[in-house]
Amino acid sequence: MDQDSYKAGVAEAFNQAAASYDRMGVEFFTPMGRRLVERAAPRRGDRVLDIGCGRGACLFPAAAMVGPRGRVLGIDIAAAMIEAAAEEAERRRIGNVELRVMDAEYPELPERSFDVVLGSYSVIFLPDAPAALARYARVLVRRGRIAFTSPVFTDDTFPFLPPVFADLIPRSLLRDLPPQWRPEELRRRFNGWLQEVADLERTLRRAGFCDVEVADEPVRLVAASGETWVDWSHTQGMRLLWQHLGAAEARRLRERLIAGLDALREDGGPLVIETPVRFVTARAAG
Template sequence: MERPPDDNPELTVTADTATATYKTKVTAAFNGAAATYDRLGVEFFTPMGRRLVERAAPRPGQRLLDVGCGLGATLLPAAREIGPHGYALGIDIAEAMIEEAGREAARQGITNVELRVMDGEHPDLPARSFDLVAGSYSVIFLPDARAALARYARLLRDGGRIAFTSPVFTKDTFPFLPPLFTRWIPLSLLEHLPPAWHPEQLHRQLNSWLEDPADLEAALRTAGFTDVEVVDESVDMTAASGEDWVNWSHTQGMRLLWQHLPEAEAAALRARLTEALDALRDAEGVIHIDVPVRYVTATVAR
């Protein structure tokens, strides 16, 4: 959501209240989803996180910050790359996510990781203390992501880099989902969402600076970055069944829609998606969905 001009105190208070409410709801949603998040027979965030680490290319001994680390899909492979003499800090607004990520790090025997509950939009961390800031499907969803980018620039050492992922936004596809789903999920269903998530608001918040790579590059340069690279690649999302994917979607970008759909429409959509996805099974019974993902890297301009 866009912040109003600071010279109007009344509007500023309203925006601050709306932002606080939004973050409270997001925190509650991810706390509730942490136990099953990305563990419901669907693979997406893990391969995307690994690919982001490959593109970010952290080096042994570096210091890494992962914003909105979730269960560690980016944090943990990056921690392996920087090795025992490096330091990886994962922050997330949801305490349950931090707890689950800690358990996963211990399970994998990764010991150079620290995890903290922290608001990724306003990280309370020392200036120039990291070599790399990463954020997979996290940074761009902050209420004022463009302002946060400038804060990350201040956290980076000279020559430090930022690396993050974003959906490839277009005006004619259902928000946060691959184009394939436009066949099955009519955009008219968005009318059930709260006003802040209606198409025109989503376009203002996300598409207005993320849809065109030139706008994204301009935002990063304004925030203090240079050598911006924007690359779109497909991630092979896999699902064990249509039902698994639908269950998984209740913990991801579609969760708000599921929460607001009338019961009959939700049941109809669930049945339609399950049937359509099951029709995509390959010879081994696995569903493969190409998901366009935008990988963004840049270097701090000092």
């Protein structure tokens, strides 16, 4: 699949998901975004770029931290995400954010115009992320910071899911995916550089960064029930898997996941999945 059709597919999936994205009673992206902003620690007055900003999981905490003299620009390839984030900014009367539809792989932004670049669960969608990182190094001021998250990839299940799903999603379903969506192919083509810490550090250094820190930390995903999780999974990366299943296969997987996830709940309490997340920070060498 060429890059343009791949990106059109990603934009389409997130445009369709935007209305309910991160608004379905599952806590995950919001606490992860908040934690990423804490790690990036923007200062009052900083100029922040949030790439693949979605509905603003990083954007809004960053806007609060930089204060009225700072500004945060959120860019996303999915117009519906940008519209939803802009509406939220207006509703909350947040004046220091700007939102634009833009391909984050090719940011059309002046050099040395940002103090911090953020990207929560978005760098993984860029077909040539190492080349994009070099562009982020150029839009950052010298010693400016980049901070992004990615899943901690495992070979056992669909790339965006934590290891607990290895037992819940039959391998045969993943083997039957079209070649470009198979876990090993996604990892090889797009995210090979993210899996080993040494590769990640080397990639960031080549892109013009120094002081690289990589920390794998669990983020608590909390959902009311297995069913809530399954409904939510249609609004995030796993949507790519659902899209390729036939109706009968999708129904069987849904039932299997609901039963398996409900079995993890204690005494009818919420479903809690400790999801490993990779937090990466670095500084532009300048």
